[in-house]
Every structure is written in structure tokens, then in C-alpha cells.
Amino acid sequence: MAMPSPDDIFETRQAAALRDALVAGDLERAKKIEDHLLAEAATSPEDRELLADQLRASLIFRAYVDASGAGDTAMAALLQGLLTTLCSPKTVQRTMMSGLLYAGVQQGALPAADHDRLSEWMSGADVGEEMRARLASIKRAP
Incomplete structure (x- = not known):
């Protein structure tokens, strides 16, 4: 049995739809999609809010990186504001x-x-040893 492409996975399509709704400013639609995606994951109202915040940030940041990489400064600025x-x-x-x-x-x-900046943040953040090891593997360029 062949593996579905990422575009054929329901959650991937929903994440793209959520990103598109946020970018379009359709917060009502974004909230509905977000609620659907988080329905199974959250174990409490507090957990739901934290997961929702992380989901929004991840999707918007990814779209920001894509827009910046494509040279679309207007979209990058919009996404930075949304973030x-x-x-x-x-x-x-x-x-x-x-x-x-x-x-x-x-x-x-x-x-x-x-x-x-990353080193300073990690020194005060609650991150595991694996993340610290990854940081140690990154050279500091002049």
C-alpha cells in the first residue's frame, strides 16, 4: 500500500486551510478549523489554549519563512504582524x-x-539536553 502524499493527509490540508484563513483575516473560519484540529489533542481548557497558541505560531511562522524566502516582503510583514x-x-x-x-x-x-541570542535564551529556558547538544553542534560564525 502506497503512502499518501502530505497533501492527501487530512491534518495537512486542515493546517493549510487554517494558515490561509489566518492570512485572509477570516478569524471565524480559522477558529472553527483550529477547534477541529485541537479537539482530540487537548486534555483541558488550559492545555487547549496553549496548544492553539503553539499551532497558530507554527503555521504563521512557517508561512512567514516561505514568504521571506520568496522575497514577498509585503506578505512577510503581514505574517509578522499576525504572529x-x-x-x-x-x-x-x-x-x-x-x-x-x-x-x-x-x-x-x-x-x-x-x-x-539563541545561547542566551537556551540558558534560561527549560529545554532538554538534546536541544543543548544541538546548539553545541552549531558553529558561531563571525
Whole structure:
């Protein structure tokens, strides 16, 4: 039996629909999709809010990275505004640091300012040894 492509997976389609609704400013539709995606995952109202915040941040950040990479500065600015408006500051920071960590692992190095920022954040964050080991593997570029 062949594996379905990512585009054929229900959750993937729903995540894309949620991202599109957020970008379009259709918050009612975004809330419905978000509720559907979180229905099985959340174990309490507090857990649901935390997961919803993380889901929104992840989707918006990914769209931001894609827009920035494509040179679409207007869309990137819109998405940056959505990220800081719709997500908690703590989740925004955690998402940005995760993005830096991912980029550093992929590239093998980070510019000194980014490496220092990530190192400082990780020193005060509740992250496991695996994340610290990943940071240690990233070179600090001048």
C-alpha cells in the first residue's frame, strides 16, 4: 500500500486551510478549523489554549519563512504582524528560537548575533539536553 502524499493527509490540508484563513483575516473560519484540529489533542481548557497558541505560531511562522524566502516582503510583514498579534509573546519567542535552532542545525553555523541570542535564551529556558547538544553542534560564525 502506497503512502499518501502530505497533501492527501487530512491534518495537512486542515493546517493549510487554517494558515490561509489566518492570512485572509477570516478569524471565524480559522477558529472553527483550529477547534477541529485541537479537539482530540487537548486534555483541558488550559492545555487547549496553549496548544492553539503553539499551532497558530507554527503555521504563521512557517508561512512567514516561505514568504521571506520568496522575497514577498509585503506578505512577510503581514505574517509578522499576525504572529505578534495572535500569539503570546512567550510562544513567539519560543517559535523564533526554534527557527534559529533549526536553521543553525541545517546550515551548521549561525551568525554570531543569532548564535548569542539563541545561547542566551537556551540558558534560561527549560529545554532538554538534546536541544543543548544541538546548539553545541552549531558553529558561531563571525
